[in-house]
Each structure stands twice: as C-alpha cells, then as structure tokens.
Amino acid sequence: MFSNFKTSCKNFLLKLQLHRIFYFLVRPSLLLSNTLKLSKWISDNKTEKNKKYLNFLYREDLYQFVNENNISNQPLLYLEFGVFKGDSIKWWLSCNNNIESAFYGFDTFEGLPESWGDYKKGDFDATIPNIPDTRVQFVKGLFQDTLPGFLGQLNSNKKIIVHIDADLFSSTLYVLTTLRPFLKKDDIIIFDEFFVPNDEFSAFEIFCRSFYIKYELLGATNNYFRVAIKLTN
Numbered sequence: 508m509f510s511n512f513k514t515s516c517k518n519f520l521l522k523l524q525l526h527r528i529f530y531f532l533v534r535p536s537l538l539l540s541n542t543l544k545l546s547k548w549i550s551d552n553k554t555e556k557n558k559k560y561l562n563f564l565y566r567e568d569l570y571q572f573v574n575e576n577n578i579s580n581q582p583l584l585y586l587e588f589g590v591f592k593g594d595s596i597k598w599w600l601s602c603n604n605n606i607e608s609a610f611y612g613f614d615t616f617e618g619l620p621e622s623w624g625d626y627k628k629g630d631f632d633a634t635i636p637n638i639p640d641t642r643v644q645f646v647k648g649l650f651q652d653t654l655p656g657f658l659g660q661l662n663s664n665k666k667i668i669v670h671i672d673a674d675l676f677s678s679t680l681y682v683l684t685t686l687r688p689f690l691k692k693d694d695i696i697i698f699d700e701f702f703v704p705n706d707e708f709s710a711f712e713i714f715c716r717s718f719y720i721k722y723e724l725l726g727a728t729n730n731y732f733r734v735a736i737k738l739t740n
C-alpha cells in the first residue's frame with residue numbers, strides 16, 4: 508500500500524520534470540552527500556592500529572611508511588595512473604631496487620581528458636619522463652584505451668601497488684573496476700586526492716560497494732588528502 512503511494516508520488520514528480528528548475532542542485536547535493544560519507548568513512552576506518560599513521564605531513568612520508576611496513580624491497584608490480592612529470596614514480600623507483608620489480612606509468616601525456624575543478628581539459632600535459640631505469644615503462648593514451656590491452660598481456664603474481672593520481676571520478680572508477688580481477692589480498696592502493704568527496708573518494712566508495720571489497724586503512728597524510736589502503740580479501 509505504502510509502496511504504491513511512493514511509486515505514485517515518484518511518477519508524479521517525474522512528470523513535473525523538476526530538473527528544468529532544480530538541476531542546479533545536483534552537484535551541491537552530491538557534494539553534501541559525499542562529504543557526509545567521507546566524514547563517516549574517516550571515523551569508521553580509524554583504528555587503534557592505524558591512528559598513529561593518519562597524519563603524515565608529506566606524501567613521501569606516507570610512501571616511506573607503506574614501503575617499510577608492507578613491502579621492504581620485495582618484487583613489485585607498480586602501476587601508476589596519472590604520471591605527469593613522473594615525480595611519484597621516480598620516488599618508488601628509487602626506494603625499491605629489486606631487479607625483478609616492474610613499474611608502469613599510464614597517462615595521456617596530453618593532460619586531463621576532462622576539466623576538474625579549476626583545472627581545464629588538457630592541463631598537466633607533459634612529455635614522457637626520461638628515466639634511465641630499465642624496469643620502468645610508460646603507456647601513453649587514455650586509460651580507457653590502453654589498460655585492457657596491457658592487462659591482456661599481463662603475467663605476474665607480484666605484489667601490486669596501484670597509485671592513483673588521475674584526479675577524476677571517471678578515471679579512478681574505470682581503473683579500479685578494470686583492475687579488479689587482477690587485484691589480490693595484501694595488494695596496496697594509494698590515492699593522491701582522496702579527500703575530494705565527489706572524485707577519488709566517491710569512485711573508491713562505489714567500487715568497494717560494487718565488488719564487496721574489504722580493506723584496511725594503512726595511513727594517510729594530513730586530513731586524508733592522500734591515503735594508502737591494503738586489500739584484505
């Protein structure tokens with residue numbers, strides 16, 4: 508009875524075509540909703556074990572902590588999405604000198620494929636970094652075009668570190684869902700802009716709900732700007 512009433516109300520509201528007047532509310536209401544979710548996520552994921560590691564000042568301090576406690580020079584498959592000039596991939600290359608490690612950096616190298624906040628489509632265009640280390644390769648193009656072919660040829664059981672620094676909701680969600688069949692327990696995902704509620708955080712939240720992902724928060728930089736998580740299933 509009540510559900511019939513709800514359906515009638517919904518039908519009535521849809522017939523009114525409310526979007527013609529109220530569409531401007533979509534983004535702010537999404538932002539409010541995702542900010543509330545992020546706030547709850549922060550409180551749900553703070554534990555006795557990680558509370559000392561949630562306030563690193565610089566991202567390199569977070570990387571160092573993750574590396575020392577979860578990797579310590581074992582062979583890695585390091586996948587970075589959003590390379591730009593290569594600062595973060597260079598850091599990981601210099602801290603892991605295992606000759607069996609493989610590092611891949613994915614980027615259009617023509618900048619963002621969509622505008623993002625104050626950044627315009629095409630911002631962050633850069634030339635492919637020239638790094639004298641045979642363990643690193645760069646894959647140029649949209650993730651949506653390059654990742655399926657790359658994964659089709661992948662044959663690796665190394666520990667995977669996924670570093671997501673692509674800023675956009677669409678890019679983050681695409682990468683996470685496409686990588687899902689290749690990810691395993693104890694693999695690590697690092698987000699570079701986690702605290703943006705409608706983008707990396709929202710994509711991660713939808714990914715976890717859709718694939719029943721279980722994970723542990725390892726650490727974060729100040730105010731959850733960047734976070735590192737470890738998969739537990």
Ligand SMILES: C[S@@+](CC[C@H](N)C(=O)[O-])C[C@H]1O[C@@H](n2cnc3c(N)ncnc32)[C@H](O)[C@@H]1O
Pocket residue numbers: 588589590591592593594595596613614615616617618619620630631632648649650651672673674675678
């Ligand atoms: C903030 S920059 C990366 C910065 C870099 N990790 C560093 O620490 O110096 C974001 C990058 O993501 C790339 N990007 C975002 N979405 C993409 C997509 N769908 N395909 C390929 N590249 C993408 C952009 O080209 C841009 O270079």
